[in-house]
Ligand code: SF4
């Protein structure tokens with residue numbers, strides 16, 4: 540058991556907006572790293588990642604896999620944010636001298652922190668981020684070690700000096716494609732999110748270097764994206780363990796850029812997710828592996844791969860991963876069924892406002908969501924039949 544802490548260390552200022560475990564998570568224990576070293580998981584990981592099994596059913600044919608694999612190509616070929624830090628589009632250390640040269644030829648841009656925050660957010664949106672926020676970096680949210688899947692190395696991890704802020708960005712995953720979960724079409728929505736976020740993180744980091752400051756772009760490497768995104772005002776943690784944003788629900792992928800650029804952080808902005816999750820439970824009902832709890836938040840997760848020590852809903856990552864293996868494909872069922880997942884529009888935006896302001900109506904909203912059969916999987920062959 541770990542006690543959650545909410546203070547920054549002496550390099551930060553003020554309090555982190557919610558408790559954070561009192562230790563740093565070792566990325567080696569993350570599920571997608573364990574699939575390379577944990578004898579219990581590795582045979583399953585090898586099966587999922589080293590084999591493609593085309594099947595004679597919609598969503599699992601060669602055509603469907605081709606789309607899924609194309610969507611990932613920027614991440615797998617140029618980004619590598621799922622493999623290690625400081626590589627490909629997420630590189631930063633070998634570019635540091637460019638910042639130095641800029642500083643020698645005029646010095647970094649000097650603006651008040653609020654002006655910098657405005658500028659960076661404007662640039663991030665222009666460069667492809669669908670949501671952007673800024674937070675202070677709690678040191679316990681940086682992995683203690685990273686596990687490098689390219690060189691199979693396990694090494695300690697620290698951010699460069701002065702990088703106490705994170706610009707956290709979300710890119711939307713396609714609503715229609717996600718509705719095909721758990722097949723390749725939905726997998727393509729995930730892959731495209733990863734490919735897009737690698738480009739966005741790279742471009743935003745390059746912009747910050749152009750202002751004369753350090754910039755460390757990061758995908759799933761280096762630090763835990765969800766609590767950083769929460770602290771940056773992007774959303775709340777849902778029962779299914781994902782970030783739930785107000786605009787897109789959990790239908791997003793996350794990246795971030797750490798920097799020493801002076802910035803004014805945003806705050807944590809809850810909008811009713813916790814109260815809604817208490818009555819909804821649609822993700823738990825529709826999880827094929829029973830990885831999502833129906834119960835109350837707890838201080839400890841069931842697995843080595845949980846970042847335990849604060850009161851929250853923990854999923855069982857082993858159960859989730861083993862379903863992916865069985866399915867020969869990743870899964871987005873919990874994203875698909877989440878009532879926050881809806882596209883923009885007057886009706887859905889009004890419901891979001893009601894959830895934020897009138898939690899007493901959460902239960903009827905879930906009931907209506909079920910009645911209207913939102914979140915049901917769509918017929919698989921429709922994807923290729925529609926223009
Ligand atoms: S991805 Fe699928 S298996 Fe994993 S927790 Fe979500 S619904 Fe369950």
Ligand code: SF4
Nearest residue numbers: 777816819820822877
């Ligand atoms: S499906 Fe319901 S319970 Fe699950 S995260 Fe979304 S709102 Fe919360």
